[in-house]
Amino acid sequence: MTLNIPAALWDRQYAADLLRRYWSSRPDGTPAYTGSHFERLGGGGDRREVRNRFTAEDFIAVATLSVTLPARAALQVLAPHDPHHYTRLLTAIPAEIELADADEEHVAEDSPAWTLWRALREVHGIGPVGAGKLLARKRPRLLPVHDAVVKKVFARPTSDLTFWSDVRTQLRNDKGALVSHLEETRNLSEIGNGISVLRVLDVTAWMHGKELGH
Known part of the structure; x- marks a missing residue:
């Protein structure tokens, strides 16, 4: 399925x-968007x-994206019965x-990414969106953030199980035209090269979706 940008x-x-x-930032120094x-x-x-x-920081990071995961779920992931599982x-x-360079x-x-996503979503209170954002936190250059607003902007289906693969395909199309566009947009915005191109794609889609009232 194509990614409708x-x-x-x-x-x-x-x-x-x-x-x-x-x-x-706001006048008081806090971020406009957490x-x-x-x-x-x-x-x-x-x-x-x-x-x-x-780590606990990963759960706080996910909370900045308006996904608050229950403390019991966080503890289950941070201190599982099998400490080597995750x-x-x-x-x-x-x-x-980078996703564009991945197979x-x-x-x-x-x-393994799908296996971990399934394992996390099975933890009571995390669910598919929370699991996806935890994975995006751990692998920001490989796994994109995906939520309801982004899904609407890109005209994705309700049950969207090919998003990672379709983003990869789009990044590789036309000799990497989308990658170049995202990099140039990031440079123009002056937010810093430390922000991945996947995050640039996600944030611009999310902000655009909010302007449309999604």
Whole structure:
């Protein structure tokens, strides 16, 4: 299935303005949107010392995206009966690969990423969206954030099980035209290269969706 990117998001000036607004601050110094701290909080969920284990910071980061996971669910993930369960799965997911450069096997339904997504969504109180955002926190360059607003903007189906794969295909189409556009939009916005192109795609879609009333 194709990723239906609205024409407005190909307008680099408009998209860059959405990013600047998202990463702006209020007069009191607090962020205009708490989600602007999602990737960078605590140095990032994919930094070497924590990339293969979940931390309390990851759950706080997910909360910045307006998904508050129950304390019991967080404790179940942070201190599972098998302390190596999630670590084994995270270790099997590449931490330094961009989605555009990944093989289909990295995001296919039998991939370690899918296995971990299913394992997390089975934890009572996390669900599919929370599980997806936890994974995006741990692998921000490989796994994109996906929620109801983004789904509407990209005209995705209600039950969307090919989003990762379809984003990968779109990033690879036309000799990487979308990747170049997202990188140039990020540069124009001056939010910093530390923000992944997947996050640029997600945030511009989300902000555009909010402007449309989604």
